Amino acid sequence: MDLNPQDLLAEAAAAADAATTLDQIQAVTGQFLGKKGQLSEAKKQLGALDPEARKAAGQELNETRQRLQDLLDARRLVLQSAERAAQLEGERLDLTERLTELQRGHLHLVTQARDRLEDVFVGMGYHVAEGPEVETAWYNFEALNIPEWHPARGSFDTIFVEMGEPESVMLRSHTSPVQIRTMENQEPPIYIVAPGRTFRTDTADATHLPAFNQIEGLVVDRGVTMGDLAGTIDAFVKAFFGGEVKSRLRPSYFPFTEPSAEFDISRADGSWLELGGCGMVHPNVLRNCGIDPDIWQGFAFGFGIDRLAVMRYQLDDIRELVNNDVRFLRQF
Ligand code: PHE
Secondary structure (H helix, E strand, O other), X not given: OOOOHHHHHHHHHHHHHHOOOXXXXXXXXXXXXXXXXXXXXXXXXXXXOOHHHHHHHHHHHHHHHHHHHHHHHHHHHHHHHHHHHHHHHHHOOOOHHHHHHOOXXXXXXXXXXXXXXXXXXXXXXXXXXXXXXXXXXXXXXXXXXXXXXXXXXHHOOOEEOOOOOOOOEXXXXXXXXXXXXXXXXXXXXXXXXXEXXXXXXXXXXXXXXXXXXXXXXXXXXXXXXXXXXXXXXXXXXHHHHOOOOOXXXXXXXXXXXXXXXXXXXXXXXXXXXXXXXXXXXXXXXXXXXXXXXXXXXXXXXXXXXXXXXHHHHOOOOOOHHHHOOHHHHOOO
């Protein structure tokens, strides 16, 4: 038999060492243990030997095959675990970046402004009231002395809901309906503020949002005057912005207050910024809620919280408040 097992094993060991991938070790295995390998060729020659010699040679061939197999298997295991390790390394996620970036969150800018406003008014003895965001025409308009034919209805750019009679259900276009809901359910004296979301058909731009926040104030008591209203607004402006900011009232018109005014606050450059509307509660509104205007008087005001945040933090675009860009929000 022209097979030298020692040479064959040495040759196979060298070939196995040279293999660096699973595909290569597979090819080497085929070369040494396959049908065309030297071992198979040697096996074919066994038949020509006499029985004694055949037995010894056969035994040697089997042992050689087993040693070859062990040697190739060992190399394959090494390559297999190396490939697995490389794959794991490649799929590894670097979580350390997340760990260092995770920070504790905080309340949104508008929520902070709203909380501060509530605090200021609660400090002056007011309660916080709430109302629904979807309203009927009675609360959003009629009870507020804005009958169907009234031209002021158009100025509210109302978003109507398809429900019941046309234009009878809507997203509230201001927080003033909470005045009505409060007076219906509560006996005077009444001192409330009502913050909440309001909606208009406005397209979002640098100074408008279609969904925005207002805060409403309502006082109903005996002997309330326009002077009380002016003093309250001034006190709130000073508490919210600090002593250097001034406020002023300008005559205006709202169907639910008489007289009515718009109120402005002073800016650092000496100009005035319009903040909201206010006035003495119209006697018709008190009557609509079963309150006798000969005994009780009231004042009301309403203004935008988002605008206030824009003013306080000197933002150039109100849309920043809803873009939810964490790099922006984190600053406040
Ligand atoms: N509701 C009015 C608005 O949204 C503001 C306002 C409230 C005016 C209360 C007077 C009294 O424009």
